[in-house]
Amino acid sequence: MLPNPKTLSFRLNRTISLEELSEQIVLSGFKLEAVSSSKEQREFYDTFEWQAFGKRVAIVKQNKTLSLVDLNTGQQIASAPFAKNSSSFFADALPPSIVKDELTSCSTLRAFSRLCMLDVISFEYRILDDNKKTIATLTSESLCLTEKKSQGAFLHRFALSPLRGYEEDAAHVAQSLATLDEESTPLDFKEYFLLIMHEAEHHVRGYSAKIMFTLNPHAPIHASARQLLQFTCSVMRMNEQGIIKDIDSEFLHDYRVAIRRTRSVMKQLKGVFDAGNTIYFLNLFRELGKRTNELRDRDVYLLRKESYFNYLPPFLQPSLQLFFRNIAASRQPLHKQFFHYLSSSDYQSSLKEWELFINHEAPPDVEQAPNAFCSTKDVAVESIKKAWRKVIHHGRQISRATTDEELHVLRIDCKKLRYLLEFFSSIFSSETITPVIRQLKELQENLGDFVDFGVQLRFLQEELATKAEEKLLAASIGGLMTTLFQKQEAARLKFHKTFSSFDHKETSQLFHDLLTCTLI
């Protein structure tokens, strides 16, 4: 395809009457012809993590059509019918189309949620030359947020789209139109999108569960630890609404990771907070985590639905529907229970108490928290060293039989080390920390698979015990168990190989470099 000529857009600070517009076009040597006018609703969608925006795509719904627009050029990439009127949708639930392909490449885990709803009044015109040939189309738009209708339009925009071969003429018209409002400014599609998001009070790309902030290596660890805990607490807070509204399973997942990270900081950085508070809050977060376990288990099974089906021969697949129906049914009360808890005064007061604690700047009593004033870099190096030694020590002790318990313990050691590396990643140079994390990740994946398959096997075993009378379901579960068992055994067999590549001179050198190098 030949690329379409670039649309020239600009923002106006006032509405322009048809007469004014027409006169201005005539002055530029052309004529204006009205084509249509409309009042429609326009909606924008993205995931909580702005994954479409990250790929420079805006998702727009208008006129029962879902369109993907290139944020850089403002041109439509693809569109598909979309009559559904819900506040969120999953990409893989869309009928086959380019839109579906593009959105599934953004995310299949996260739902695309409605970001805002706009009332758009638009007028379409044609700009004609002396031969009455169209040289460009002109769209004039006024936008207001549906929920703030009474406040009127917050944005007036002209978009002039030249027809191929008439770019120069259109540029001349655009120059002339710009004189209608001295304060008019060029407005590309990305700016237009950001203005709308700003009006809807969305902080674009304002969420990431990844640790992105920078610690001061020379600051006392008490201050840095508080910084970490404030971050994990903000992640928990940001995910609460998504869990309550049950938008997608990632809200609960990120919430749980934030709890685990919180606990890890409190537990691993010993002597940084006073013992009384440490025990109290560790207990609070352990209990909070526990409340989410069963719900998360159900989410994980539902996410595995497709692969479970693929594990089985076709004739056993239909009976598995019942299994997933049961999971979905048992998930409902668990979700209800947890979102009630999140809305309860009990939870709110606990978290407020926690927020007070982590926002309290005054350093703790040295007797109660003897390490609070140690420098962040010293604590980072020491705690990473200790955690790494523990992984190596436990790993080397694992017998040839590689029992479930041995691998489970090592998995927890690895997690602890990983959290420390992530917490303190900003004080090391990325060239030294990235390969260390990469090495650890490989080992963690192996151990994760192993433990995961074990958990699934136990769950299915319990299911089998209660559903034995339904022959086909029992056969499906049996089939799944066989596959999972084989996969777990494969992970077990792989362990020694994976661990020896971790417990290797090269990795050891990487850790040595990391812990002895000059910190940034």
Next chain:
Amino acid sequence: MKTIALYSIKGGVGKTAAAVNLSYLSSLLSPPALICDLDPQGASSYYFRITASKKFNSDKFLKGNKKIFHNIKATDFENLDMLPSDFSYRNLDIELAEEKKPQKKLKKNLEELSDVYRFIFLDCPPNLTLLSESVFAASDLILVPLIPTTLSIRTFTQLQEFFEANKLENSKIHPFFSMVEKQKKLHRDILDQFRNTPGFLSQTIPYNSEVEKMGIYRSPLNAVLPNSPASKAYRNLWDEVKALLEMPGDNHAA
């Protein structure tokens, strides 16, 4: 990409009207399409209200590639672009003669557009020159409008003889009757005479005052009056042409 020439040695036979309407119809279902106005009189450019840029001329047309892309203009109809004619095209033959392989020049230039357009329509000037030979080589189909008159049939015979003498692919030629007035006995007789002649398209285009008014509408008739008898005839003609393009076996058997 398929290239379809609307060609006749004789002028005033409904070539341009067919090129404009068929290209418009092709852009509706199988976009995108391009119509190249090769006639220095620029009738199809006039119908689409398009004039070539001041910088465009026959020299740039022959250079091909970017020079052509830069001068393609969008019509007012989605998915239909035009390469307008310029008065300098009257010298195309002289300039073509200076090229190394003049007969293949057009084919080579159009190949560069093959990624962009599914159909290219050539509205050709009425003569039999070096440019015509270049058109013959470049086209997959050569549609020849014929008024059912003795003179018109004679020019068609001349064309066939030229193809034979120059060992060109006769099977590309597909005449159809145009400006047909069924009330005229001569028209009826000629239509009967050629009814089953291989290669002839069966759809005829009636003489219709609406077709003449295209000069006033300056738009394809199928876009302005899609239900007029001539519009229906062009639709059927396009269906026949599509069938020929999709069934090369039948095309060659013709």
